[in-house]
């Protein structure tokens with residue numbers, strides 16, 4: 073494949089970006105009263121208004137051309153078909169099989185994975201029913217009231233953030249707690265408030281080798297035993313989700329208590345596997361199933377919708393437009409919904425771990441920007457802090473605003489204020505405030521000409537800042553499933569265009585290895601330090617403080 077920057081589409085897009093100099097979105101809206109309508113698309117209950125972007129039909133056509141040249145659709149089909157597209161790890165990428173309700177087989181190396189997927193979903197269903205009905209009891213006969221989910225990365229963010237986002241749908245009578253960090257403060261705080269007799273520990277680790285999760289589970293086990301439980305009682309209080317069944321059994325997990333997953337499920341795509349068990353426990357199986365249904369609906373849309381209406385394609389291509397032709401190094405996510413406040417952190421792992429790469433194809437060092445920094449937090453809070461830089465700073469930060477039109481049991485006054493702020497921000501970013509407008513506002517304030525000019529200059533806002541607005545009627549489980557899958561596929565589209573492998577994470581792996589090497593030296597004060605001088609000094613300081 074020709075290097076990306078040498079393609080005709082790339083060069084055309086470069087010229088189109090330069091051609092926008094001096095143009096303003098504000099004028100485009102004035103000239104075209106159909107702009108919002110033309111640049112709005114919807115699928116799976118999600119409406120995407122992308123009219124406040126630096127685009128016109130010609131630019132969109134060029135972006136669609138780029139997607140075609142980079143064979144995004146063919147790569148997508150290869151993923152869905154179970155081909156080994158994660159070539160550096162020799163694995164298929166099949167989170168979509170986990171929500172495949174088509175009744176059709178999905179083959180990996182000639183083997184249909186669906187029977188195992190469906191059997192695991194049945195296992196989740198019956199386990200949730202046993203916990204909720206109280207038929208699964210703790211060792212002293214108490215029903216389970218608390219679930220402590222232990223896991224990190226994808227084995228933490230998905231379950232925690234999706235559970236939080238669905239607060240109006242929580243199953244009453246079960247409380248969920250999440251522990252990720254190996255910092256002992258976390259697990260200590262969580263366990264301190266719990267009764268071991270009515271607590272279930274769900275340990276989630278695809279690899280069953282992750283230091284944080286292993287240690288936190290050992291600590292929970294010690295807590296359980298210390299509180300009066302015995303080794304035989306553990307099976308009633310500890311279950312796990314892993315693809316490494318042998319390691320789980322060696323660790324002492326009862327084989328019946330292991331929920332399987334497979335190497336073709338990436339960590340950051342794993343909430344659809346049994347890693348989502350805590351969500352099912354916290355919501356009930358039916359709502360959990362709706363979450364999967366929503367993701368399946370978005371999968372179908374991604375595969376079937378023409379590129380002009382295809383939400384993941386549109387969002388992916390818009391991201392490419394800004395990252396590669398406007399130098400945007402970050403992308404901000406702004407959910408205007410308190411329960412969705414964790415979503416930026418979720419997409420942060422999804423996007424940055426997937427496309428934070430600099431090698432394309434087999435071994436080509438790229439000469440273009442790849443995955444941006446993903447960040448953000450709930451609106452309206454950010455408006456009173458970091459939005460300032462988005463409005464008037466020197467860097468271009470494309471934004472995704474998200475808003476549910478209805479929220480169950482919500483006070484209308486609050487909700488209207490929330491919505492007005494969300495829309496007001498997208499408007500302000502788009503139209504800005506001209507020098508003339510700022511100058512006129514200062515009329516009659518008794519300012520000298522010099523002062524008036526100076527203030528008007530400071531109050532001028534360039535506008536022309538791009539944003540998407542995603543609206544949904546209500547953030548129910550199905551819509552949330554679709555929203556998450558939308559971002560998964562957006563990331564896929566971008567990875568396909570950049571030519572990177574979106575499904576490995578060698579940088580993260582290195583961190584794990586180095587951390588373990590250092591741990592061995594930290595705990596053995598006699599061990600010779602043979603790292604670089606800075607690392608040696610840090611270790612010595614730690615040893616001295618912990619003698």
Ligand SMILES: O=P(O)(O)OC[C@H]1O[C@H](O)[C@H](O)[C@@H](O)[C@@H]1O
Nearest residue numbers: 225226227277278279282339580
């Ligand atoms: O589920 P585990 O094997 O414990 O892995 C937990 C996490 O580990 C690493 O940091 C990976 O980069 C993540 O993608 C993964 O989710």
